[in-house]
Amino acid sequence: MHRRDARLVRWEPAEFVARVRDAMTIYAEAMGYSASVVDNRIGYATAHADRPGFRAVAALDRDGVLLGFGYGYTSAPGQWWHDQVRRAVDRDVAAQWLPGSVELCELHVRPDRQGAGLGCAILLTLLEDAPHPAVLLSTPEGQTRAWRLYRSLGFVDLARQHLFPGDARPFAVLGARLPLTVQSTVDDA
Numbered sequence: 001m002h003r004r005d006a007r008l009v010r011w012e013p014a015e016f017v018a019r020v021r022d023a024m025t026i027y028a029e030a031m032g033y034s035a036s037v038v039d040n041r042i043g044y045a046t047a048h049a050d051r052p053g054f055r056a057v058a059a060l061d062r063d064g065v066l067l068g069f070g071y072g073y074t075s076a077p078g079q080w081w082h083d084q085v086r087r088a089v090d091r092d093v094a095a096q097w098l099p100g101s102v103e104l105c106e107l108h109v110r111p112d113r114q115g116a117g118l119g120c121a122i123l124l125t126l127l128e129d130a131p132h133p134a135v136l137l138s139t140p141e142g143q144t145r146a147w148r149l150y151r152s153l154g155f156v157d158l159a160r161q162h163l164f165p166g167d168a169r170p171f172a173v174l175g176a177r178l179p180l181t182v183q184s185t186v187d188d189a
């Protein structure tokens with residue numbers, strides 16, 4: 001368990017932007033992407049910090065080295081992901097889940113620190129006082145640690161096997177009512 005030497009901090013938007021290269025480096029490592037994606041993602045993530053409802057949490061070691069992070073913002077019409085999800089789900093699901101929700105845009109832990117509870121702690125801290133009624137996210141289909149984490153926190157299916165433009169992998173769109181509660185039993189994906 002590596003959590004003892006980690007502390008969680010909330011990042012204001014400017015603090016997030018100041019560490020955005022570190023964060024996007026962890027994003028690339030955690031997702032198994034080439035380092036060449038980092039510069040491109042820095043641009044997107046920096047723009048996200050200006051969105052209404054932006055909130056971010058970082059896990060840092062004693063020396064301030066970034067171990068993991070999560071961020072999100074209020075999901076709203078006109079945002080690419082929001083509009084994609086509105087098309088992916090049926091009308092009733094959209095009406096029940098989309099208005100006022102927070103999109104969990106990124107949640108990543110450095111590979112050598114995964115599986116020790118950090119991602120769960122980041123997510124719970126990020127959303128513990130969120131004013132939103134629900135949290136939404138998309139994650140690649142498959143038996144992953146991310147899936148186990150989301151199921152353990154009560155996320156349910158809003159859409160499955162969805163193909164976002166520009167990505168060959170099928171995704172699930174998941175949602176959970178806030179506040180999150182840890183479930184006593186964890187179902188498979």
Ligand SMILES: CC(C)(COP(=O)(O)OP(=O)(O)OC[C@H]1O[C@@H](n2cnc3c(N)ncnc32)[C@H](O)[C@@H]1OP(=O)(O)O)[C@@H](O)C(=O)NCCC(=O)NCCS
Pocket residue numbers: 030031107108109110113114115116117118119120121138139140144145146148149152153182183184186
């Ligand atoms: C997904 C990710 C952020 C999770 O962070 P993490 O620190 O590795 O995961 P955690 O240890 O906090 O939580 C996941 C584990 O806790 C378990 N867990 C959490 N709460 C639980 C509960 N109440 N009951 C049972 N198990 C529980 C999960 O099942 C999982 O355990 P396992 O993988 O050993 O089965 C991280 O693994 C990662 O960065 N993965 C690669 C990138 C990625 O997929 N990001 C998400 C994209 S949508």
